[in-house]
Amino acid sequence: xxxxxxxxxxxxxxxxxxxxxxxxxxxxxxxxxxxxxxxxxxxxxxxxxxxxxxxxxxxxxxxxxxxxxxxxxxxxxxxxxxxxxxxxxxxxxxxxxxxxxxxxxxxxxxxxxxxxxxxxxxxxxxxxxxxxxxxxxxxxxxxxxxxxxxxxxxxxxxxxxxx
Amino acid sequence: xxxxxxxxxxxxxxxxxxxxxxxxxxxxxxxxxxxxxxxxxxxxxxxxxxxxxxxxxxxxxxxxxxxxxxxxxxxxxxxxxxxxxxxxxxxxxxxxxxxxxxxxxxxxxxxxxxxxxxxxxxxxxxxxxxxxxxxxxxxxxxxxxxxxxxxxxxxxxxxxxxxxxxxxxxxxxxxxxxxxxxxxxxxxxxxxxxxxxxxxxx
Numbered sequence: 001x002x003x004x005x006x007x008x009x010x011x012x013x014x015x016x017x018x019x020x021x022x023x024x025x026x027x028x029x030x031x032x033x034x035x036x037x038x039x040x041x042x043x044x045x046x047x048x049x050x051x052x053x054x055x056x057x058x059x060x061x062x063x064x065x066x067x068x069x070x071x072x073x074x075x076x077x078x079x080x081x082x083x084x085x086x087x088x089x090x091x092x093x094x095x096x097x098x099x100x101x102x103x104x105x106x107x108x109x110x111x112x113x114x115x116x117x118x119x120x121x122x123x124x125x126x127x128x129x130x131x132x133x134x135x136x137x138x139x140x141x142x143x144x145x146x147x148x149x150x151x152x153x154x155x156x157x158x159x160x161x162x163x
Numbered sequence: 164x165x166x167x168x169x170x171x172x173x174x175x176x177x178x179x180x181x182x183x184x185x186x187x188x189x190x191x192x193x194x195x196x197x198x199x200x201x202x203x204x205x206x207x208x209x210x211x212x213x214x215x216x217x218x219x220x221x222x223x224x225x226x227x228x229x230x231x232x233x234x235x236x237x238x239x240x241x242x243x244x245x246x247x248x249x250x251x252x253x254x255x256x257x258x259x260x261x262x263x264x265x266x267x268x269x270x271x272x273x274x275x276x277x278x279x280x281x282x283x284x285x286x287x288x289x290x291x292x293x294x295x296x297x298x299x300x301x302x303x304x305x306x307x308x309x310x311x312x313x314x315x316x317x318x319x320x321x322x323x324x325x326x327x328x329x330x331x332x333x334x335x336x337x338x339x340x341x342x343x344x345x346x347x348x349x350x351x352x353x354x355x356x357x358x359x360x361x362x363x364x365x
Contacts, residue, residue, distance in 0.1 A: 004189075008185050012183050016174075041191055046264060049264070062268070063265050066266070066267070066272040067265050070357070071199070099169040113363075121166065133364060134271055155164055
């Protein structure tokens with residue numbers, strides 16, 4: 001099996017990582033399309049240097065984050081304003097959809113805290129988060145704690161105003 | 164609310180990726196990059212094209228004016244200047260190619276991109292400040308010497324100095340402002356965001 005075929009299979013198995021990171025950082029549909037192709041291209045270009053020191057999924061997560069955060073986007077996710085009760089997402093039944101709130105709260109964090117929180121929620125420990133971001137472990141731990149507090153606070157506030 | 168549980172729900176509802184066809188992956192990895200480094204490389208290749216063009220023009224004129232020692236000297240300066248420009252541009256292009264790796268940690272990647280892009284823009288502005296005006300000045304001197312004057316005559320004529328001065332004073336800022344405007348339009352917001360993210364990673 002050629003190197004290209006192996007790469008294609010690995011990417012197909014881990015395509016969710018690319019999809020997820022792009023959804024978290026990019027709203028513009030055209031940017032999403034461009035970035036999706038750019039991530040695949042950059043991953044392929046860097047693949048020769050991948051020695052298997054970490055899992056392919058971790059390596060792809062790293063390349064995807066780096067590509068998304070260094071790409072010149074037309075529009076960045078800018079949901080910094082506090083939504084009122086009419087803007088809060090509701091499920092099909094009309095009840096508050098808490099996972100959508102979580103997504104909204106994460107998108108309101110700055111881009112670096114967003115990286116730290118999503119890596120944590122995806123099961124990476126603080127040492128791995130430090131390795132991916134370049135922060136030291138203690139700083140990553142503190143930043144994660146603060147970002148989680150911000151999210152929880154926001155969710156509590158929104159629960160108070162939800163229809 | 165259990166964040167982990169809600170996150171799992173999100174993964175199932177929103178983040179489950181559609182199957183990525185092999186053909187789409189192969190197409191993507193054969194396309195040209197749309198990234199900022201690729202954009203700079205493209206701009207640099209254009210500069211390389213102009214420097215090569217000026218150099219080729221200079222070499223042809225040097226050969227054509229070989230019989231005239233003054234013109235020969237003038238063209239030697241011209242050729243040396245653009246030869247240095249060519250070497251520096253090729254070196255910068257190689258540096259850009261080497262810095263494009265995206266599998267380092269985030270802080271290193273952002274810092275490298277910020278430094279490389281800022282340097283490339285600064286170099287572009289400095290080169291723009293000299294490259295086109297010098298070509299114009301040398302072209303002016305060449306045309307006068309070719310018309311029958313000696314280089315000394317051209318350089319001691321106050322009218323020529325006035326024309327040269329006006330050319331430099333008018334055209335140099337125009338080129339410089341244009342290059343700065345183009346770079347600012349392309350990279351200013353981007354560099355601010357990169358810097359903000361780097362600061363957040365300190």
